[in-house]
Amino acid sequence: MQVNVDHQPEFGLSVTEAARRAQIIGATIATIGELGYAKTSFARIKEKAGLSSTRIISYHFTNKAGLMQAVLSTVSDIKERFLTERAAGHTDPADRRGMLREYIAAEVAFLGAYPECVRVFLEMGAAGDDKDGWAMAKPVVEQLRVGQLTRQLTQGQREGAFGEFSPAIMAMAIRQAVDGVAAQLAANPELDLERYGTELADLFERTTRASA
Amino acid sequence: MQVNVDHQPEFGLSVTEAARRAQIIGATIATIGELGYAKTSFARIKEKAGLSSTRIISYHFTNKAGLMQAVLSTVSDIKERFLTERAAGHTDPADRRGMLREYIAAEVAFLGAYPECVRVFLEMGAAGDDKDGWAMAKPVVEQLRVGQLTRQLTQGQREGAFGEFSPAIMAMAIRQAVDGVAAQLAANPELDLERYGTELADLFERTTRASA
Amino acid sequence: MQVNVDHQPEFGLSVTEAARRAQIIGATIATIGELGYAKTSFARIKEKAGLSSTRIISYHFTNKAGLMQAVLSTVSDIKERFLTERAAGHTDPADRRGMLREYIAAEVAFLGAYPECVRVFLEMGAAGDDKDGWAMAKPVVEQLRVGQLTRQLTQGQREGAFGEFSPAIMAMAIRQAVDGVAAQLAANPELDLERYGTELADLFERTTRASA
Amino acid sequence: MQVNVDHQPEFGLSVTEAARRAQIIGATIATIGELGYAKTSFARIKEKAGLSSTRIISYHFTNKAGLMQAVLSTVSDIKERFLTERAAGHTDPADRRGMLREYIAAEVAFLGAYPECVRVFLEMGAAGDDKDGWAMAKPVVEQLRVGQLTRQLTQGQREGAFGEFSPAIMAMAIRQAVDGVAAQLAANPELDLERYGTELADLFERTTRASA
DNA sequence: TATGAATGAGAGTTCATTCAT
């Protein structure tokens, strides 16, 4: 299942160039989604994209690292856009508890919409590849997201919306639970995502509640 | 950091044979712990173990898959033994809530004691490597453990020790939270594990509580 | 003794590409002719072809099997062309007995012209190598050729040109006799092929004769 | 199908030693019969013989060449004994034409009785293995047999039992035809050997006949 | 904008053999 990768030509890139890049990135995402990061080589990407030679990949991206960089930022963009669209009119910034439910629901919904993208996130986080310089990218990206959640939990505690707990650890537990759903989904594509979503939302709502 | 791998000679293996196997397994665990599964090659293991040639690994194990099999079962044994020793006198089988706390505490303690072993579990679960035949082993093993937790939660619900929730999803969330701690620990070895342990125990005690 | 392998660039192959392939195929044929199939490794081929690394062979052929495929079809082409050229004007399709003489003569002549090619046929037929996937190819090819001879013998019997015998067994005996000449030639390159040719032709003419 | 290899202890060999050697030789013959010479390694022989290590093969035979030597001479002995038993009372040394029929019949009968042995002969003749010193052995052995046939044909010509032809080439054609039957049998074990035998006997009787 | 041709490094695996005891 090819992800449809947008290709507004960035500055300095011609249209065809941008299209080729997008095609390659899409094939890479699909390949990682299918085989996992470890088995994703230029050769496999070439096949998936229907290219004549891997050479064309090296031509459009300086590096394997460069390609993965691009993949990562593409996937991030897709998620960003998905979440933004979903958030439109949805949330009341003051309602901390609702925010928590919505966070989980949104993540699970994204999972249903772009499972390969989630797989990419997971795989690239796991495959710490120092040699290829992009390694640090994902932890950073992910830390941003967890960090944001942490801040919102902290703020909620100050406002009395939540009880007492370590926001950092709670945020981690939530992220991990969501990632766990991703893993389950990979193993069983028929998974009832909605149920998982509400169940997790309930779970964390209960444990973050204010009064004892 | 070499893991001290026991080597009671199994049936049909001489003492030296068993010792060599143990040495190689230990070096493999250390290497996976350090570089991750993807970068763990015979050459790296050879270096870590101080062997003269990789050939000796092929001599003692039929396969890379065979070696990984052995690694997996060794790590499982280590964990088994650790948990058994810890459990001695510790638990009151009737006390479901205590069981939950203890489960989390034990897992986190194991994490502190044998971080490389945990990394091995994580890496091998993640690196679904069909080519090497051992692939299916770990998911199974891990599923067993989650399954056991699930059953205990279910039983607890029947006895009224816990409130209402999906035991399977709750078990998954717990496992994932523990694995999350492992990831954090890998990034920051100075992590205050005890605090993480109690915090997580509190978290899940709250959300599994009987009354609303 | 390098076989001169033609290299009309097939569809999709550049001239250089085709030339390199032809060079490698030629070297492979020569190597098999010299050392036999069992000892023909990429390293030996590299030496014979004067390549800088075996890597270049893997670059031009997907596989060892792929290379052998190409070798086989090249050798088949060479023989086909040789026989076609020789047949021009030579044969009267109605003259069954002449056909038999000509078959043997042509095979023996080919033997003199391209001994390495014959060795390739023989070696690859003998070395049933399941691991390399090309295994089945040659028996099929060869069976075709024997099959054709069988049919011609059968037809000749119907027309009364030949006496009574099992065409299949006779065809086998003829093929084997010709292959036997190849083996003798390999052992002694000075062999008087012409004499062998006429002697065998006489032999089988006598035994296939009509009247008792 | 394990060949039952006799093991009268040769001079200087104890009974057990001789038995072990016989066991290994038998397993080797079976392996060659099954996989062909090229794929017959110490490892495969070990498996077939149910040995604990290949080391024991190296212990009993100085070399791979040594083992193959022994295999060859064992197979030769088996054939010798088979032919001797069959010849008892059978042949009238003066009847050259009968001798020819009997030669072919005996060879085909042996083929039916010990197909693996025949495969060994064929494989080892084909696999010219210079590195292992035994290479020359088989051609010699085989040449002996063809040579004998050649001499008998020559003698028959002198006595007027046969017509005119090159005895050497005729002998070669006969040998090759018999080997061809072996190849057919390997491909199709249901082969009607008796028919092949008489058909070939007829074929060569016709072509060696005295009058024109 | 693309590609043809080549490459060095490294992977795991199999091979027959040897040094001990």
Place this chain on the structure above:
DNA sequence: AATGAATGAACTCTCATTCAT
């Protein structure tokens, strides 16, 4: 009469990358 432990050499194949044009 046997085995435990080890080994060097060779094998095919895959990888990302580079030098040309």
